[in-house]
Amino acid sequence: MIANQQLITVKGTREGLILKIDDHCAYQDVLNELKEKLSVNDLIEDDRLITVNLQLGNRYVTLEQKDELKEVVRKSQNLVVGKVESNVITKEEAAEWKRHAQVKPLVKVVRSGQVINVEGDMLLIGDVNPGGKIMASGNIFVMGSLRGIAHAGVDGDRHVVIAASFMQPTQLRIADAISRAPDQDAEGVYMECGYLEEGNDKILIDRLQEVIKKRPDISSFERRMFNG
Amino acid sequence: MGEAIVVTSGKGGVGKTTTTANIGTALALLGKKVCLIDTDIGLRNLDVVMGLENRIIFDLVDVVQERVKTRQALVPDKRFDCLQLLPAAQTSDKSEVTPEAMKRIVAELKQEFDYILIDCPAGIEQGYKNAVAGADKAIVVTNPEKSSVRDADRIIGLLEQEDIEPPKLIVNRIRHHMVESGDMLDVDEIVSVLSIDLLGVVADDDEVIKASNSGEPVALHPNTKSSLAYRNIARRILGESVPLLSFEEKKGLMTKVKKFFGMRP
Numbered sequence: 001m002i003a004n005q006q007l008i009t010v011k012g013t014r015e016g017l018i019l020k021i022d023d024h025c026a027y028q029d030v031l032n033e034l035k036e037k038l039s040v041n042d043l044i045e046d047d048r049l050i051t052v053n054l055q056l057g058n059r060y061v062t063l064e065q066k067d068e069l070k071e072v073v074r075k076s077q078n079l080v081v082g083k084v085e086s087n088v089i090t091k092e093e094a095a096e097w098k099r100h101a102q103v104k105p106l107v108k109v110v111r112s113g114q115v116i117n118v119e120g121d122m123l124l125i126g127d128v129n130p131g132g133k134i135m136a137s138g139n140i141f142v143m144g145s146l147r148g149i150a151h152a153g154v155d156g157d158r159h160v161v162i163a164a165s166f167m168q169p170t171q172l173r174i175a176d177a178i179s180r181a182p183d184q185d186a187e188g189v190y191m192e193c194g195y196l197e198e199g200n201d202k203i204l205i206d207r208l209q210e211v212i213k214k215r216p217d218i219s220s221f222e223r224r225m226f227n228g
Numbered sequence: 229m230g231e232a233i234v235v236t237s238g239k240g241g242v243g244k245t246t247t248t249a250n251i252g253t254a255l256a257l258l259g260k261k262v263c264l265i266d267t268d269i270g271l272r273n274l275d276v277v278m279g280l281e282n283r284i285i286f287d288l289v290d291v292v293q294e295r296v297k298t299r300q301a302l303v304p305d306k307r308f309d310c311l312q313l314l315p316a317a318q319t320s321d322k323s324e325v326t327p328e329a330m331k332r333i334v335a336e337l338k339q340e341f342d343y344i345l346i347d348c349p350a351g352i353e354q355g356y357k358n359a360v361a362g363a364d365k366a367i368v369v370t371n372p373e374k375s376s377v378r379d380a381d382r383i384i385g386l387l388e389q390e391d392i393e394p395p396k397l398i399v400n401r402i403r404h405h406m407v408e409s410g411d412m413l414d415v416d417e418i419v420s421v422l423s424i425d426l427l428g429v430v431a432d433d434d435e436v437i438k439a440s441n442s443g444e445p446v447a448l449h450p451n452t453k454s455s456l457a458y459r460n461i462a463r464r465i466l467g468e469s470v471p472l473l474s475f476e477e478k479k480g481l482m483t484k485v486k487k488f489f490g491m492r493p
Binding site for chain 1: 378379381382384385386388421422423
């Protein structure tokens, strides 16, 4: 290894700085050079906050190492960490992604007192009766009547939707938002879909066709890979 | 080899005991050998509805604890030789009976009887587990009100986990005029929510209460609609296909004529 070769290339873009980190050298060297580079870096004179994205290439870092890198960046003034990107993940993480990205089909009537919890999207062929509850980390699609509770995005994904052939739920929950049926007897509606309004904690219900326009990426695998 | 049918509902007071007594009587009328088992230990009622209270000597708990043979505890009906009752104990607790003991007793009775009807206590605890343990089939009784349908749904969910056939539904105490005015859930609505097969519909009838109080199940006398409904249920259990009774009230000749000509009655 040649000592004076640059391990970290700094690139300025409109969004902020990109630090490209060589993926062939030892992690310790990277850490040292990062510390050195950022301490010398006096170029920034105004107080504007600058986002720094770290690109690790084909280097795998553990969660602790990732935090360590972030910490180093944060230490220098007016730098904030944006994304830490790596081309590599472990098999476990890959399996987890796959679980979260797949659609789990179920054929049954979810009755009062029953709770169904799946990872990824849920496709329920059957009804959810009052008192029954379905939960998914992704979207929920019910081919049948939804009369109980549906909770989509259990792990906090706010971009998910809850769709049902017949929608008359006691409660809809998306991530941490909850909406309940009105106190007076509400008639159910056919082919509707609930989603979270941008920048608002309210769950809206709209015709299925409208929601498809607002969430065109429902079915894409990449969406879940990068939100994952 | 007979079959054991548990009559259950989850909620109390929907008419499990009345239904058990009447289906049992109707099956006996059709010449089947029937044994009724009351599993509501501590709150027995089936013997009262059947009018057999004063004939009880031994009970289910005596059989479970093997103080007597199953045969000895059976109370024969005063009207039919082919109908017998295994009464519940009034002084013990539900924990005196175990699912294993129930399985054993029901298996023993199945050798001798065509049908064993098990009257289940309300709730989903020990008593329910005992009642369901020995059963091959289940009948869920519900009333046309939301709370009752909710509990029926819960019970159906629990029954699905048991090793028995999918349960059948009886909607009890329906009041035609209230359904028509939209104040009561109608049968179609209940069946669509619960999504199980309908075995029968029984109208709310003063005669049922009168009959229960006199210890003569209403199914004995064929002159009321509820009696016919119970008899039809018994025939459906035997595998006949019997259409549902219509609930239309008697109308005058003029309304019929008007209806015939397509006029508003």
